[in-house]
Amino acid sequence: MLILTRKPGESITIGDNIIVKVVSIEHGQIKLGIEAPKDVKIYRTELYEQIQQQNTHAARVRKESVVKAAKYILRK
Numbered sequence: 001m002l003i004l005t006r007k008p009g010e011s012i013t014i015g016d017n018i019i020v021k022v023v024s025i026e027h028g029q030i031k032l033g034i035e036a037p038k039d040v041k042i043y044r045t046e047l048y049e050q051i052q053q054q055n056t057h058a059a060r061v062r063k064e065s066v067v068k069a070a071k072y073i074l075r076k
Contacts, residue, residue: 004012011021018040023031034042043051 006012006022008022008024011019013019017037019035021033021035023033025031036042
């Protein structure tokens with residue numbers, strides 16, 4: 001992990017086209033501004049983890065469902 005020290009108004013650049021800027025520091029919270037291409041998805045980690053769990057759950061297929069679908073297809 002790279003650890004950097006930045007002050008409000010300062011930024012870091014990731015790759016050629018992502019800029020993370022420290023907007024403000026107030027009451028123990030840091031506000032960040034992120035400039036990135038529209039095709040780059042940006043999520044808070046807790047939301048990203050929730051999305052990953054939902055995707056994993058949605059991708060699970062019960063064996064019985066596959067067998068039932070196969071039998072239905074083969075009857076046609």
